[in-house]
Amino acid sequence: MKMMFRWFGEGNDTVPLRYIKQIPGTEGIVWALHDLPAGEEWPMEKIEAVRKQAVDSGLSNEVVESVNVHEAIKLGHSDRDYYIENYNKTIEKLASVGVKVICYNFMPVFDWFRTDLKKRLKDGSTALFYEHEKVTNMNVRQIVKQNADDLDFHMPGWEPERLGELSTLLDSYQGITEEDLFSNLHYFLNAIIPMAEANGVKMAIHPDDPPWSIFGLPRIITNRENISRMLKMVDSASNCLTFCSGSLGANPKNHPGNIVREFADRIAFAHIRNVKTEDNGDFIEASHRTQDGSVDIYDVVKALHESGYKGYVRPDHGRHIWDEVCRPGYGLYDRALGIMYLLGVWDSLNRIPSLKEK
Incomplete structure (x- = not known):
């Protein structure tokens, strides 16, 4: 497997490229042009600047993560072909x-969503936290309206400058079902996969995070x-697929290793992270170590190893330590x-004779 590290770009990331280069076994960056809105064609000069x-x-x-999909495509609006051309x-x-x-997702309105970006853990570190009851009872429109003039207000997984669009977007999804979303995804795939094939690119969809409906919005890449x-579409x-152990693992009914x-x-890219889940639907990011969360990270890496996986991997959400x-x-x-944990597991698997022969 090829170990990568997500990087948000100069001036937009606290981690410089020279630090990433010093992480043993790390071969490259996972990048994007984060200043461009969804649906816009990426300028060649900006692409070339990051490559250099x-x-x-x-x-x-x-590896690019992500080329975001415009909401008109997800909604199946009449102008979707314009954005698909871009x-x-x-x-x-x-x-x-x-x-x-190219990693992308098909989540309506929100990308990943958490209720607390810095929930304190017992060891003193902080991590991303999802409180299920709070989301269930949250009136998103009212929260945005009450905080519309607060420049410091933000919602986890939602850019502050886009808050003004939120109510309009939520209205647009009224009556949109999972079947509608699947149909619109099928249309999108039929339009882009020929271009990807012609250029030797793998389009890798990311699972929904969390892998269930929030705020009444349909979510479909969940199990x-x-x-x-x-994949059969x-x-x-x-x-x-962009396999994500944390997104899928937030639902205890999913078995990440077996997936x-x-x-x-068909896994072109893998995000490996651990989450600690609770019976009430809450979950929090944990260290990557299997014992610290609810996802069997060892089994995930072992499954990749057994398959002879030669694709791209990156560590996902970390704690703040x-x-x-x-x-x-x-x-x-x-x-x-x-x-270091993931490569340690991989290196150990390489030294087991019965597995090495495979």
Whole structure:
């Protein structure tokens, strides 16, 4: 497997590329143009600038996360073809600078969502936390209205500058079902996978986080059945999955290791992180170590190893440790520790004769 590290760009990330290069076993960065809104065609000069930064630092630039999907595509609006055309042009440009995998998601309105970005753990560290009851009882529209003039107000997983759009977007999804969303995803895949195939790019959809409906919005990439359905929609080596142990593992009904075993040949990218789940639906990010959470990280890595996985992997959301001031979930220290744990498991599996022979 090829170990990667997510990087948000100069001026937008507390972790410089020279630090990433110093993490043993790390081959490249997972990047994006985060200043561009969803639906916009990515300018070649900006793409080339990031490629040069990576290469000059001795790191590969082969994975992009994410080229975000415009809401018009998810909603199936009449203008979706315009945004799909921009998306295809971006795929072609990214391929021209060596990008092999593009991660994206199809979550309506929100990306990942948490209720607390810095919940304190017993060891004194802080981590991303999801409180199920709070989300269930949350009136999102009212919260935004009450805080509309507060420049410091933000919602986890939602950019402050987009808060003004929230009520309008929620209105747009009234009456949209999971079947509607699947249909719109199918339309999108039929339109972009030929471009991906022609350019040697794997499009890797990320599971929904959390893997269930929030605020009445449909979510569809939530379990093995729905993953299987998505992959069968366009049966192509370019239609792939970004496996995420934390997103899928937040629901105890999912078995992340077995999902890897079933879909290994269609996993182009893997996010590996641990979460501690509670019976009431709450969960919190934990260290990557199996014993610290509810996800069997050892089994996940073992499943990848058994499959002969040669794709891309990155540590996902880390805790905030040693007083690091960083983007929530994306500091240096805990993610670097995560890489060492994951590579330690992988190296150990390589030394087991029966597994090595495979």
